[in-house]
Amino acid sequence: MTTQNTPSAPYMRDGYLIDLAERLRARGLPADRVETTVTDLAAHLEESGAEDAEAEFGPADEFAAQLVPDTGVRAPGAADRPDATVETWRWTADTYVDEKLLNRFGDEGWEVERVDAIGRFVSHRDLAQPQRWEYRRELVTRGREGLDERLAPDGWEACGTWVIYAWFKRPRAASLGPGARVESPPPVPERSRFFSRKFYVLLAVLALAVAVAGVSAAVGDGDASSGLGLVVGMFAGAGTVVGLAWALQMWRGRRP
Structure with a gap:
């Protein structure tokens, strides 16, 4: 049921918002998204005390x-098609900085289409009308039952999943209005990999633990060249550190 037949909707008293809702539907936005978007705008007008929506x-x-x-819902794979009005960019980051960077690049107009098989954010930006986006990350180790439905009322839309994390996006236009447009978008970043110092420290600790465990096992075996002792030690050390790293990432991914 659309908002057109719902006179109790809070924006039905405002001719501008009624007109906006019709235009959003005409551009292909689903009815539930129209309802959520225009209701949020009505709430913004009420909270800000603005009397003229236009x-x-x-x-x-x-x-x-x-x-x-353009057409409301972007066709699947649109970000991968060569198009003079759209630029694409694939990049990756570790979980210490990914959410921060997503919002930074979202403010530059980058919209994440999906996360590919090797954990890269497949992003695109509309050159004609670049818009600001915001992002959040959720832990999904126990599945994502009900997660999409819980976040949808606030405008969050799933944009990718990888291993134990899911990422969500939403346009900032509903809260910023015309200010959500990026007037002078910066060029595509030259880098495509963003790893923090903490991530490199974690890798160094892992390598050191594997080396120490391998040497210890080899010496304990009574033969420094013993391949079996070295391999066992490496697996033991790697397993311990990987387990600790996994626990750390699980802890960091929790939200209050």
Whole structure:
């Protein structure tokens, strides 16, 4: 059931928001997303005390184009097609900095389409109307039953999963209005890998533990060249450190 037949909707008293809702539907935005978006805008107007919605958000047709560029829901794989109006970028980061960087690049207009098989964020940016995005990460070690439904009312949409994490995105246009448009987007970053010092320290600790365990096992075997002792030691050391690293990542991924 669409909001057009729901007179109790809080925005039905505002002609601008009614017009905006119709334009969003015409651009292909699903009815539930229209309801959520326009209701959030109505709440913003009420909280801010703004009396003129058009002065706050701009003309309804232009604002609808900012909220839903072109055709509402982007076709699958659109970010991978060569297109003069869209630029793409694949990048990766460790879990110490990924959420921070996602929001940083989201402010530059980068929208994550998905996370590929090797953990890279497949991102694209609309060159004609770049918009700001925000992101959050959730731990999904026990499955994601109900997670999408719990976050959807606040506008969050799943944009990728890898190992024990899921990432969600939402456009900032609903809260920032015209300010969500990136007027002068910076160029595509030259780097594609972003690893923190903590990540490199973790790798160094892992390598050291494996080396120490391997040497200890070989010496304990009575033969420094014993391949069996070295291999057993390496596996023992690696298993211990990997277990600790996994526990650390699990702890870091928890949200209050």
